[in-house]
Amino acid sequence: MIGKLKGTVDEIGEDSCVVDVHGVGYVAFCSTRTLGAMHPGEAVVLFIETYVREDMIRLYGFQSQLEREWFRLLLNNVQGVGAKVALAVLSTLTPPELANAIALRDIAMVSRAPGVGKKVAERIVTELKTKAPAFAGEATGTIGLKQELGEGVAPAPIADAVSALVNLGYSRDIAANAIASALKTAGEDADSSKLIRLGLKELAR
Known part of the structure; x- marks a missing residue:
């Protein structure tokens, strides 16, 4: 299993990039946010989630371990959310924004992601409600404060x-x-x- 790639950006496509690691080009599918931070010829470090199926192996790359954890969380815990939808969510919302949206049950914010309708957004905020704080990173304190404000305590x-x-x-x-x-x-x-x-x-x- 590949956990991290450290190399040079060779190509940037619409939904993926090629990272040259000592002459070997690895294709990694990424969020638009991650791709937008890259430039051909520059050094890059991507945290990788390896997705293995009978008919293919795909690498998904992320700027941070936190972003990768959110990808895993979306993929493994929310029915109807595959890799494409998970990347769309992470392309639209940063991990702290997603954590805030889940904590506040802000279905409208989550449904801003392309391909995420109201029903899927509702499943995301419902099924990740108890898991979000553990992956909120720097947003944890803000989430707690917003919950206290919402509950009047x-x-x-x-x-x-x-x-x-x-x-x-x-x-x-x-x-x-x-x-x-x-x-x-x-x-x-x-x-x-x-x-x-x-x-x-x-x-x-």
């Missing part, structure tokens, strides 16, 4: 800070992301004014 200073940013015209999602980042700097005991100030600083970056 977030601490008052945090809820007030998010509400203040929403009143300034930011979406609830963007406001929650900013306050989640502010919490890392300010700590859990920070008051709302400090969180608002740091949240605005995050949004100004």
Whole structure:
């Protein structure tokens, strides 16, 4: 089994690339996001998922191990989701965005991916609900905060800070992301004014 390719980008196609590793060209199917970060002639490292069937062997390449884990999660846990649909989802949403969408049951966001209808999107958010936090990466803290806000159990200073940013015209999602980042700097005991100030600083970056 191939777990990683480290070489030079030889070709970039519509849904795949060829990576030259010491004179051997490996074809790897990738998300449009991964392909968009590549340039012919440049060095590349791809984390590989090897897909073996009776009639073929395919390599799927990812920029990060986290993206590969999400591909496996979609492929192995959601009925009706094959490799093509899984790549379409990862082409449309980053792993943190996908984790947020699942945590918030945002079916509309998931269904933005080409070939993903409402029913498939609903299955994704339902069947991965309990598995998403383990693969959320840096989004985990934000997911927890959004769940607390949605359930009305977030601490008052945090809820007030998010509400203040929403009143300034930011979406609830963007406001929650900013306050989640502010919490890392300010700590859990920070008051709302400090969180608002740091949240605005995050949004100004």
